[in-house]
Amino acid sequence: MKRLGLRREAKRRPGVGSGSGNPAWKGGRRTRSDGYIAIWTEDGERLEHQVVMEKHIGRKLVSGEVVHHRDRNKKNNEITNLELMTQSEHAKIHAMEMHSARYEK
Incomplete structure (x- = not known):
């Protein structure tokens, strides 16, 4: 088939390949290259500190609002x-x- 320029469709098992069905799944949480922790939500990938604050205040953040890390540790x-x-x-x-x-120097 490849010689004819045709591709074979991959057979996928239901529930395998994405999310927790993928053998490489690490729980939906990762540290980004900028040091912030990102988590996978139903809205896609989000910054964990923003999600934590939204749950605390009971609403989504609005434009112009920022979540500050008091100790400057992006992982806390x-x-x-x-x-x-x-x-x-x-x-x-x-x-x-x-x-x-x-x-101070």
């Missing part, structure tokens, strides 16, 4: 380490940290 997604704020407030926190770090 305990609700006690997370703080909901605006993008503007978040930028000010990190600007102050950068400013103070520059003059």
Whole structure:
């Protein structure tokens, strides 16, 4: 068939190949290259700290809202380490940290 330029359709077993049916499935949780933990939800891949905050406040985040890690550890997604704020407030926190770090040397 290959010589004729035709491809053979792969036979798939139901429930095998995606999600928990895949032998390579690791529980739907991974660490991204930027250090944040991503989880697989019904909405697709999401950042775990955002999902934790949404469950805590009982709604989805709206545009302009940011979840800040108080200890700056991107993997510590305990609700006690997370703080909901605006993008503007978040930028000010990190600007102050950068400013103070520059003059502490």
